Amino acid sequence: MLLSQVDADINLGVGVAFEPALQLEKEYPIQLSFIPWPFRVEEYFGGNLQERNKLNWNKVRYGYMDVRRFANEHGLIIRGPQRIFDSRLSLMGDFQTSANNQGQQDYLNAQNEADQDSVFGVPTFIIRGELFFGNDRISWAKNRLDSLKLHDT
Numbered sequence: 016m017l018l019s020q021v022d023a024d025i026n027l028g029v030g031v032a033f034e035p036a037l038q039l040e041k042e043y044p045i046q047l048s049f050i051p052w053p054f055r056v057e058e059y060f061g062g063n064l065q066e067r068n069k070l071n072w073n074k075v076r077y078g079y080m081d082v083r084r085f086a087n088e089h090g091l092i093i094r095g096p097q098r099i100f101d102s103r104l105s106l107m108g109d110f111q112t113s114a115n116n117q118g119q120q121d122y123l124n125a126q127n128e129a130d131q132d133s134v135f136g137v138p139t140f141i142i143r144g145e146l147f148f149g150n151d152r153i154s155w156a157k158n159r160l161d162s163l164k165l166h167d168t
Contacts, residue, residue, distance in 0.1 A: 034089070035153050036138055043165045050125045052137045057133070121149070 040047055057063055060078075061071030079095055086093040132141055140147040140156045143163070147156040 017111060033138075035150060036140075039140075039153070039156070039160075043160050045160070045165065049130050052129065052134070052135065 036047060039045060060075050061067045067075070075130060079093075082093050129139075132139075133146060134141075136148060138148070138153075140152070142156060142159045145159060147153070147159070
């Protein structure tokens with residue numbers, strides 16, 4: 016785990032909250048540690064397409080609605096995918112790294128670190144052992160950093 020100068024550990028998987036998370040490094044004397052995290056569509060949304068019940072389809076629709084809201088705030092256009100791919104491959108590095116199996120080992124090491132830290136999704140911020148999950152928790156993470164007197168002046 017990457018330690019900052021002031022012992023505020025923040026782990027973040029790369030995801031939708033990338034930009035707001037990077038802002039934390041500008042506002043506080045901390046360093047973010049990026050841990051790859053796969054999009055586990057079947058886990059999150061109740062199995063494959065044929066297995067999903069109405070509740071899970073509601074979660075899928077709400078998830079896309081939330082992503083579009085976030086994108087609209089940033090002038091982006093997000094469309095639903097035509098096909099879902101295994102995102103783990105994109106997290107293993109470039110072709111050469113993956114070809115010599117180092118990418119897979121790096122990915123497995125990152126997943127082990129995430130498991131040890133009880134990470135279950137992105138973005139996850141860990142500040143002195145306290146987890147903050149989700150883009151909507153960044154303000155709470157800031158409050159925690161402020162309570163540690165970590166705000167740049």
